[in-house]
Amino acid sequence: MSNIIQNFIKIRDELNQARLKSTIIAVSKTFSLDHIRPLIEFGHRVFGENKVQEAKLKWSDLKNKINNLELHLIGSLQSNKAKDAVLLFDYIHSVDSLKLASELVKAEKKIGIKRKYFIQVNVGKEKQKSGIEIEELKTLLDYCILNKLEIVGLMCIPPFDVDPVPFFTLLKKLNDKSNLSMISMGMSSDYMQAAQLGSTHIRVGSKIFGLRINQ
Ligand SMILES: *Cc1c(COP(=O)(O)O)cnc(C)c1O
Numbered sequence: 001m002s003n004i005i006q007n008f009i010k011i012r013d014e015l016n017q018a019r020l021k022s023t024i025i026a027v028s029k030t031f032s033l034d035h036i037r038p039l040i041e042f043g044h045r046v047f048g049e050n051k052v053q054e055a056k057l058k059w060s061d062l063k064n065k066i067n068n069l070e071l072h073l074i075g076s077l078q079s080n081k082a083k084d085a086v087l088l089f090d091y092i093h094s095v096d097s098l099k100l101a102s103e104l105v106k107a108e109k110k111i112g113i114k115r116k117y118f119i120q121v122n123v124g125k126e127k128q129k130s131g132i133e134i135e136e137l138k139t140l141l142d143y144c145i146l147n148k149l150e151i152v153g154l155m156c157i158p159p160f161d162v163d164p165v166p167f168f169t170l171l172k173k174l175n176d177k178s179n180l181s182m183i184s185m186g187m188s189s190d191y192m193q194a195a196q197l198g199s200t201h202i203r204v205g206s207k208i209f210g211l212r213i214n215q
Helices: 003-017 033-042 052-065 079-088 098-111 134-146 165-177 191-196
Strands: 023-027 046-049 070-073 091-095 116-120 150-155 182-184 201-204
Touching (some): 052 070, 091 150, 134 150, 150 165
Parallel strands (some): 070 091
């Protein structure tokens, strides 16, 4: 059996044993389809990518051929790529500004498709990190609700190399306060903690596919 499948099963069993029901988004960015394929053949259907262009090349064809394939955009999205993103992705995790939200509203109308979205929150108040500031979250959420952009939950990437638990706890609190049902947090190094704190979508890359050469 391929290593990738074994890695995946290990994570799935770990969640099951702890009675956690988080969806595993297999983050396949930078990896070729040949590398990813064993997991598709094994039956997994939920994948994450961080770049629209790369994802289009990799997944457009398969999306038409495979039933139930569910693609998640987890990387930051430039407004000018909103339309391409809406065409390909079922979920977009990186809504973080009014400008982007308004482009997504326009794109949905133009294409005639509704998608699901997470608002990315800058929980660590980091200068260069994407994500909306906590103080601006309510304004953005209200805008999305008014314009019928379906926000399903909040997403965060905690600061690197510090204990993520306080940030996961904070995001969960904000999520509950906003009355949202899903929550996107947890990566290879901290998915169990995130799942334990209520994450419904963990984004796991290297722990499934191996180390990435770029990024
Ligand atoms: C790359 C990436 C991941 C997966 O990272 P790993 O540490 O390899 O699991 C998760 N979330 C986001 C936003 C990413 O860009």
